Every structure is written in C-alpha cells, then in structure tokens.
Amino acid sequence: MCGIIGIVGTKPVAERLVESLRRLEYRGYDSAGVAAQIDGKLERRRAPGKLRELEAVLADHPLPAATGIGHTRWATHGAPTERNAHPHIAGRVAVVHNGIIENFAELKAELQAKGRVFSSDTDTEVVAQLLDETLNDGLEPVAAFKATLDRLRGAYALAVLVGGEQEVILGARNGPPLAVGYGDGEMFVGSDGLALGPFTNRVAYLEDGDYVVVDHHSAKIFDHAGLPADRPIKTLAASAAVMEKGNYRHFMEKEIHDQPEGCQRTIAAYVDTLTDRTAVPGGLDFKAIERIQIVACGTSYIAGMMGKYLIEKLADLPVDVEIASEFRYREPALNAGSLAIAMSQSGETADTLAALRYCQAKGMKSAAIVNTVESTIAREVDVIWPIHCGPEIGVASTKAFTAQVSVLTALAVAAARARGRIDEAEEQRLVRVLLEAPRLIAESIQLEDAVRGIAVEVAKARDVLYLGRGPMYPLSLEGALKLKEISYIHAEGYAAGELKHGPIALVDEHTPIVILAPFDSYFEKSASNMSEVMARGGQVVFITDPDGERHAPAGARVVVTAPRCDPLIAPLVMSAPIQLLAYHVALQKGADVDQPRNLAKSVTVE
Structure with a gap:
C-alpha cells in the first residue's frame, strides 16, 4: 500500500528520497x-498526484x-489532497505511516480535549500529535516513541523525525513491513x-x-517489550535490471512478455530436468496430509482455485480455497x-x-507460495515455495499469476506421485x-497483434462476460478481474454451465462474451454454450x-487460436491472451495501466 523511505545520510537527501519513492510507485499511490x-526545524514538501x-x-x-523521510500515500482516511498527504507534522514530530490506526478517533478526541489542533483528516496525524504531546510531558525521544506505540491499536509501519534529533530516524512495525538498510556511514529505513x-x-x-533507532552508523532494534532484539542482516540479490521497462511502454506489458523466462525459472526450481521427476523443496510428506486449505486474495485466490482443480484431479487430495478476508471471520472448522x-505475491x-x-493456531502445518x-x-x-518470478511492478498481476500456477502444477504432480x-x-x-x-507461453504472446485488434471493439463495451469450464473457469475469473482492474470496464467471469442460471439475461448484441475453451474434455459443452450466446x-x-x-460452431466474431498443448498446462498457455486483451483495452481507454485508480500492489491492511 503506502510506501516509506527514510535516510540518515551524508549528502543532500531530497533527490534520493524521490528516487526511492519512484521504486515504490508499484504499490499504488495518490499523493507524495x-x-x-x-537547522533543527522540521520542514516538508507535499503534493497530490x-x-x-x-x-x-x-x-x-x-x-x-x-536526513529525511518520504512517503507515497494511498488514501484511506481523508481525500487525496495536499493537507492529507504525508509527512504529517505536529510540533517537534514528523511522521510517515503505512497502515491504519484503528483507535485514532478515540486518541484524537483525547488530544483535542487537551487543546491539540489537527490539520488533516487522516488517522496518521494522531501519531504525530500523540508523540509530540508525550515529548512535552518530559520523556526522551525513544521513551516517548515507545510510550506512543503502546497507545496505538491497528496496523502500522512508521518512520519518524524528531526536531532537535538532527541525525536520527525512529521506525516501528506492527503488520505492514519495514526494513532497515545498512550503508557506509549512512543508514536507511524503507517499506521493502x-x-x-x-x-x-x-x-x-x-x-x-x-x-528501531537509526543513526549514521547503526540501528538499535527493540522488540515489543522494549528489549534489544537481534534481527539478521541479509544480502539481497541485485534487482536494478528488473526495475527498468526497457523497450516496453509499461511494466505490465514487460511483465507479460517476461512470462516465458519467468515460468522457466519457476518450473526449473520444482523439477529435476535430468530425471524428469518433480523436486519440490521443503520435504513435505503429501501422503500424511488429509486436506489442503488455501487462503489468498485477489489474483492469488484465483491461482489457488486453479490449484484446487489440479491437485484434486491428479492427487485425489481434497483442497479448499477461500478468500482470506472472509476465512477467519466465519470461524471455519x-x-x-x-x-x-x-x-x-x-x-x-x-x-x-x-x-x-488462524490456521496455525488450530495446529495445522503451513506453507507459503510467495x-x-x-x-x-x-x-x-x-515450508516456503517461492515463485521465483522476480519483482512485479505493475499493480495488475501477470507473471506472478502464471508463476503461482506453475508452482501449483508442479505440486499437484509431486503430490500425485507421492500418494x-x-x-x-x-x-x-x-x-x-x-x-x-x-x-508455448512465448508462442501465445505472439498473438498480441490479433488481440490488439479485438481490443478496439471490446473497449467500446460497457460490460464484458468471460465464460469457461473446468480450469478455464478460474481463468475466466482472472480475465474479468484484469479487465476491471486496468480498463475500468465492468466484467464478470462465470462457470459456463451456469449461463442459463442467470448470466444469459445479460447477453445482447452490445456485450462481448469471451469464451475460453481449448479442445479438451469440456469442449463439447463449451461449444454448446457458445451457440446459446450467439443465438x-x-x-x-x-x-x-x-x-x-x-x-467450433460457426459465428464467432473473433477466434483467437492459442498453441496446441496438453490440458495440464492449458491455463498457463491461455493466460497471455486474456492479459494482453485487458492491457490493450486499457490502452484504448487511455487508462493508467501500471497504476490503476484506487488500487495498490501490496494490500498490507485489512
């Protein structure tokens, strides 16, 4: 969601802060x-947009x-205006924040009763006001910061400047991520x-x-009890190259075209190419597993649905897939x-x-596909099952989706063999x-010229329906989601067998119907649905x-012919056309492809 950077540096900081914030644009934002x-006085520069x-x-x-802090904001409390943009300043304190302070109204009322005047509509300002009030009570900055944190309820990553503490940044994390960077005579804090x-x-x-208390040479980290904490320093792989669009207009376009290489990297991590056997890391015994519970959101949830089809069919292992935001609140058995x-992702x-x-509290073993x-x-x-696709900058997920499905496909084969x-x-x-x-994904991407032509007509539509059967049903959901996300056209994905149970009422000559139907065991039924729609x-x-x-029955307005492939990998091969369709429709509509309105790349609050 929001992006944070802080630098305790040795040279002018403003340009460097902006450089880092540009790397965080992928999270989505509406002000910065x-x-x-x-000279000991806090100053800030803010702008909407x-x-x-x-x-x-x-x-x-x-x-x-x-020394300074920077922020890209995705509005939650308060409109995306300059007065609501971060950093927020109150007295001696400047704060940037990712997250939601759930008890801000209660704290705000308490502070206002003490005469505090607020200048924004945000929940974040209460952190600055509360910390400044605590400093005025006579506490030293670090103690005042800890006392402030103890009053907060909710999710937050914070970076804080305190007037008079010229070369220090305070940081905290409860939910949304925050990292500390170690340099040469310089130190940093950031969202990732x-x-x-x-x-x-x-x-x-x-x-x-x-x-954490960060100065020029060190980071003193404390846990929630205020005790010193040792967090390991890791050396990250260089990733500058993947941050560049190269010859592509948008990161999303580049990431669609990255998929053949990305999937090759993913698959190579889960199979032994010398023996043509699966080689899933983690040592998990699939024979001992009674059931799999997948929890995810958005595109990851749809990838999980694809995994359900694959794992249940191949391994005869029951799989439940649920939207994480609903899962724990219904107290599942x-x-x-x-x-x-x-x-x-x-x-x-x-x-x-x-x-x-929630699952871990119930005694379940756990794994992550990340x-x-x-x-x-x-x-x-x-157990960690990485997807190995590299940083994905476009807000609308593309290569992460196919990488997730690649991992799930390899897991399905491994589970089937183990069981x-x-x-x-x-x-x-x-x-x-x-x-x-x-x-085959590379061949499928070569359909881009044909898809570009279709996009011209689809861009004129008010509503679009996507239909599919079997694994093509989750893919129809993903196609509709992509179109909604970046073109702002209303789109829905349906199991094609449900057509007569309601969705067919939406069909008319103005509604494009995208039917995903490789020549598999579902094809005859899908062709029948196609005839019903055309009639x-x-x-x-x-x-x-x-x-x-x-x-296929005669009469389709457009036929897009993807490469012939085994049903096992059809969802991977047919992903590119639906991604390219959404991308080119968005171009026709003049939308901001990489940073669609109201969306964030990483949703780090509930």
Whole structure:
C-alpha cells in the first residue's frame, strides 16, 4: 500500500528520497511528500498526484538536508489532497505511516480535549500529535516513541523525525513491513528491499512489534517489550535490471512478455530436468496430509482455485480455497492433519497473513507460495515455495499469476506421485509437459497483434462476460478481474454451465462474451454454450486452440487460436491472451495501466 523511505545520510537527501519513492510507485499511490530537518526545524514538501508534482514543488522550494523521510500515500482516511498527504507534522514530530490506526478517533478526541489542533483528516496525524504531546510531558525521544506505540491499536509501519534529533530516524512495525538498510556511514529505513535498492543491499527486516533507532552508523532494534532484539542482516540479490521497462511502454506489458523466462525459472526450481521427476523443496510428506486449505486474495485466490482443480484431479487430495478476508471471520472448522497454504505475491497481504495465523493456531502445518522469500508470511510458515518470478511492478498481476500456477502444477504432480495416484512414467510425462510451458507461453504472446485488434471493439463495451469450464473457469475469473482492474470496464467471469442460471439475461448484441475453451474434455459443452450466446446476439470472442478452432460452431466474431498443448498446462498457455486483451483495452481507454485508480500492489491492511 503506502510506501516509506527514510535516510540518515551524508549528502543532500531530497533527490534520493524521490528516487526511492519512484521504486515504490508499484504499490499504488495518490499523493507524495518528504520531510527533513533544517537547522533543527522540521520542514516538508507535499503534493497530490504523481511524483512529478512533488518534484515540481521541490524544484521551487528545495529541501537542503542530509536526513529525511518520504512517503507515497494511498488514501484511506481523508481525500487525496495536499493537507492529507504525508509527512504529517505536529510540533517537534514528523511522521510517515503505512497502515491504519484503528483507535485514532478515540486518541484524537483525547488530544483535542487537551487543546491539540489537527490539520488533516487522516488517522496518521494522531501519531504525530500523540508523540509530540508525550515529548512535552518530559520523556526522551525513544521513551516517548515507545510510550506512543503502546497507545496505538491497528496496523502500522512508521518512520519518524524528531526536531532537535538532527541525525536520527525512529521506525516501528506492527503488520505492514519495514526494513532497515545498512550503508557506509549512512543508514536507511524503507517499506521493502526495492525501496532500499539504490543505496544498499544489506537489509534487516523488523518483526511485528519491533521499533528501531537509526543513526549514521547503526540501528538499535527493540522488540515489543522494549528489549534489544537481534534481527539478521541479509544480502539481497541485485534487482536494478528488473526495475527498468526497457523497450516496453509499461511494466505490465514487460511483465507479460517476461512470462516465458519467468515460468522457466519457476518450473526449473520444482523439477529435476535430468530425471524428469518433480523436486519440490521443503520435504513435505503429501501422503500424511488429509486436506489442503488455501487462503489468498485477489489474483492469488484465483491461482489457488486453479490449484484446487489440479491437485484434486491428479492427487485425489481434497483442497479448499477461500478468500482470506472472509476465512477467519466465519470461524471455519479445521483439522490439524490439514496443510494450510498461504498464497501472496508480496508475502505481506494482511488478510492472508491473518488467515494463515488462524490456521496455525488450530495446529495445522503451513506453507507459503510467495514471491518475496524474506516477507512476513514466508518467515512464519513451515515450508516456503517461492515463485521465483522476480519483482512485479505493475499493480495488475501477470507473471506472478502464471508463476503461482506453475508452482501449483508442479505440486499437484509431486503430490500425485507421492500418494500413488500416478506411476513414475506418468510423473515423467507430466514433467516433460510442464517443461514445454515456457515455449508455448512465448508462442501465445505472439498473438498480441490479433488481440490488439479485438481490443478496439471490446473497449467500446460497457460490460464484458468471460465464460469457461473446468480450469478455464478460474481463468475466466482472472480475465474479468484484469479487465476491471486496468480498463475500468465492468466484467464478470462465470462457470459456463451456469449461463442459463442467470448470466444469459445479460447477453445482447452490445456485450462481448469471451469464451475460453481449448479442445479438451469440456469442449463439447463449451461449444454448446457458445451457440446459446450467439443465438441471442452475443458477440463472441472465442479463445481456443487449433483443434478447437476446427470444431467450433460457426459465428464467432473473433477466434483467437492459442498453441496446441496438453490440458495440464492449458491455463498457463491461455493466460497471455486474456492479459494482453485487458492491457490493450486499457490502452484504448487511455487508462493508467501500471497504476490503476484506487488500487495498490501490496494490500498490507485489512
């Protein structure tokens, strides 16, 4: 969600803060700001909109200092205006914050009763006001900070400047991530490793309840009880190259085109190419698992649905998939013999983390399918299954989705073999099929010119329906989600067999119907649904394969022919056309593809 950076530096800080904030744009934001101390006095520069607006403010009103904090805000409490942009200042205190202070109204009323005057509509300002009030009571800055944290209820990552403490930043974490970067005579705090990437690759991650005092040469970390805490310093792999768009217009376009290489990297981590056998890390005994419970949100939830189809069909192992934000609140019945799998690209999704902890409290073993192996979710599970696709910058997930599905496919094959549902020869055949996926995804991406033409017409629609059967049903949900996310066209995905149970009422000559139907065991039924739609004037976009094209009913407005492939990897191969369709429709609509309105890349609060 919001992005945080703090620098205790040796040279001018404003430009460096903005450089780091630019790396955090992928999280989504609607305002930005920086603050620093100049001669012991706090000053800030803020602007609604994109970072270029903040840069314009800084050009007119420079901020000459070597220590400062910066923030990109995604509005929760209060509109995205300058007065609500971070940093917030109260007296001697400047604060940037990612998260939600749940008891801010109570604290605000208490402070107002003491004569405190608030200048914003945000929950964050209460942190600055409360800390300044505590300092005025005579406590030293670190003690006042700890006392303030003890009053807060909710989720937060904080970076704080205190007037008079010229070369110190205070930080804290409870829920949303916060990392400390170690430099040469300089120190940093930031939302993640990408934020710190321009300055250092030596990073320590705060744990929930930690707070930290950062100066030029050190970071003193304390746990929730105020006791010194030792958090390991890790050396991060260089990632600057993946932060560049290269010849692509948008990160989303680049990440769609990255998928063949990304999936190859993912699959290679889960199979032994010398023996054509699965090689799933973690040493989990699938024979001992009675059931799998997948918890996830958004695109990760849809990938989990795909995993359900794969694992139940191949391994005969029951799988439940639930939206994490609903899961723990309904108090589900769970079995300690089950495996909980948390799926999250960032590994910091608050609802997924909460659902995972709920499962763990019930005695379940736990695993994580994540992109960030140093994330909170990854650190709290028994087994980590990384997706290895590299940083994904576009808010709308593409390569992370196919990487997640690749991992789940490999897990399904491994579980099937371990549970005796397939023999070694079939395992080897399926692994060889999986190894074909990167090449076939590349061929599928070559359909971009055809998809671009379809997008011109789809962009005129008010509503779009996506239909699919079997594994194509989750993929239809993903196609609809992508279109909604970045083009702002209303779209819905349905199981094609449900067409007559309501959705067919929406079909008319103005409604494009995207039907996903490779030539598999579901094809005959899907073709029947296609005929029903066309009989009612629906404008069908039929995404299939060469055999499906040959057997399809006549009358589709457009047929997109993806490469022929084994049903095992059809969801991977057919993902690119639906991603490209959403992308090119968004271009036609003039939308901000990489940073769609109201969305954030990493949803770190509930």
